[in-house]
Amino acid sequence: MNRKTIGFVLIALALLILPHLLTQVGTAWVRIANLAILFVFLSLGLNIVVGMAGLLDLGYVAFYAVGAYTWALLASPHFGLHLPFWVILPIGAMLACIAGAVLGAPTLRLRGDYLAIVTLGFGEIVRIFMNNLSAPFNITNGPKGVTRIDGMQLGDMNFMATDTLFGIPFTGPTKYYYALLLLLLLIIVVNLRLQNSRIGRAWVAIREDEVAAKAAGINTRNVKLLAFAMGASFGGIAGGMFAAMQGFVSPESFILHESIMILAMVVLGGMGNVWGVIAGALLLSFVPEFLRYTVEPVQQALFGHLLIEPEILRMLLFGIALVLTMRFRPAGLWPESRHKQEMKEAKEASA
Amino acid sequence: MSAGPNVLLEARSVGKRFGGVQALKDVSLTIRRQEIYGLIGPNGAGKTTFFNVLTGLYQRDSGDVLFDEQALDLASPYRVAEAGIARTFQNIRLFGSMTAIENVMVGRHVRTHVGVIGAILRTGRQRAEEAAIKRRAEELLHYVGIAHRAGDLARHLSYGDQRRLEIARALATEPKLLALDEPAAGMNATETEGLRELIVGLRADGLTVLLIEHDVKLVMGLCNRVAVLDYGEKIAEDVPAVVQKDPKVIEAYLGGSVGE
DSSP states (O other): OOHHHHHHHHHHHHHHHHHHHHHHHOHHHHHHHHHHHHHHHHHHHHIIIIIISOOOOSOTHHHHHHHHHHHHHHEETTTTEEOOHHHHHHHHHHHHHHHHHHHHGGGTTOOHHHHHHHHHHHHHHHHHHHHHTTSSSOSSOGGGOBOSOOOOEETTEETTSOEEETTEEEOHHHHHHHHHHHHHHHHHHHHHHHHTSHHHHHHHHHHHOHHHHHHTTOOHHHHHHHHHHHHHHHHHHHHHHHHHHHSOBOGGGGOHHHHHHHHHHHHHHOTTOHHHHHHHHHHHHHHHHHHHHHHHHHHHHHHSSOOSOHHHHHHHHHHHHHHHHHHHOTTOSSOOHHHHHHHHHHHHHHO | OOOOTTEEEEEEEEEEEETTEEEEEEEEEEEETTOEEEEEOSTTSSHHHHHHHHTTSSOOSEEEEEETTEEOOOSOHHHHHHHTEEEOOSSOOOOTTSBHHHHHHHHGGGGOOOOHHHHHHTOHHHHHHHHHHHHHHHHHHHHHTOGGGTTSBGGGSOHHHHHHHHHHHHHTTOOSEEEEESTTTTOOHHHHHHHHHHHHHHHHTTOEEEEEOSOHHHHHHHOSEEEEEETTEEEEEEOHHHHHHOHHHHHHHHSSOTTO
């Protein structure tokens, strides 16, 4: 066994026992870990669109919403449907995929800022749709959202309840954690394989020079649509899992702020690099939560009373961190290796 | 003038207008198989416009093009590439932050088929195709003489090597006609000589080359036939020796009439 294999085994073991350790600290932390994994899904999806194909999409949360509402409507008393997860998740991914292509189609001629503005608008349109599709036929239940959504159910195992196996308690969030971990593995493999494929190269070629890509024989229209659709399908899966875990969805969860967060994760981690994007998503998911739990006690201990509201300080630190990253690591914390060389070169040139 | 089997490309009355400027006026020309066909003319004569129309980057206003005895679909660049016309650009357009070999592998896109599903499942067909793409790209890098730079970023190559890489990428699409837009621009004498040899080799290997060039010496020495554009109109088309002596051509280049 070489070093690399040992490393992988250790990481795998750490990931497997993580929820049990986190449970010791508090079940809330397992939930936070689960949400962090969802954000990894979303970031990896957006990475295909923004990182690989270079299409700045500010409405990505729309596909998260499509996935979440698909689960909510197919597994809740709202329509009286209670389909199993292995039916809903693929449907959610498919619908998000279609939504990605449909919303992508009108933007094909746009680039850069213009594309960003239009996709931002589309993201809002989807949210507003969810808000208003309650009349004349009540489809989404409007701003009240859909409640009492079924959790995941695998055979006799209910993901909402606690089971004990070999004397170890498996809480609901812990079970979701394992399910998400499995999905994550799948999504990472899909990403890595796409990155080094004919289609992946075509995406990067479009990002690098669209005219040259066209002239080199790439059907840029189809290949871009494919990027939108593939990226969106990951969002759809994340949305479905989100609905299952929360048991409740409403349009409020799918605001522009979420799109920007996901984009920040991609940019901070390193556009185009799967591992960088994962790191970015985990960092931006965990650090704010960590601050949420530490800011108050630290201030109490230091000053005896609360000086700055945790929420304000959190956003402040978050902003500073992003500014510092852009200043010192403009290609992200863990850039795509090609990008890294590019930045180094630019630095040398300016020196 | 009708297209026989030894004619590869026949442009018929191709016209293109930008606002008030008639960039191309009824340009008709015939390129025969396995020849190096030069397209020359003063700056702004419409050479690059013709290239862009021919490769689907601009939409023509009139005329049509017969290619390989079939009407050429000029609606989109990838269809032109599919039909068998590949091009390079006047100001090199590579995928800068991809490696040299990846640039050439992108050129294989149009001749390969495996899509997203194949890539995700990594089917046997996908792996075989991917290996073939890589092999072909290596061969082409070798062919244009930059195999040793395969793993370097395209933007890190020297100017001459970037030109060669762009040609390799174009060749990867398996063209019947290779259209080179001022390939010698900015090259020194040694690089130009290397390029000349490369182009002669392409013809020897059965390719037809359409060449826009400012370097008159290169064009006259290299081309089988030459067409001259001036203000969007073709004013001459013949073997270099005849074109060189054509009074209209001399006038276009020197800006005065001959014999006054």
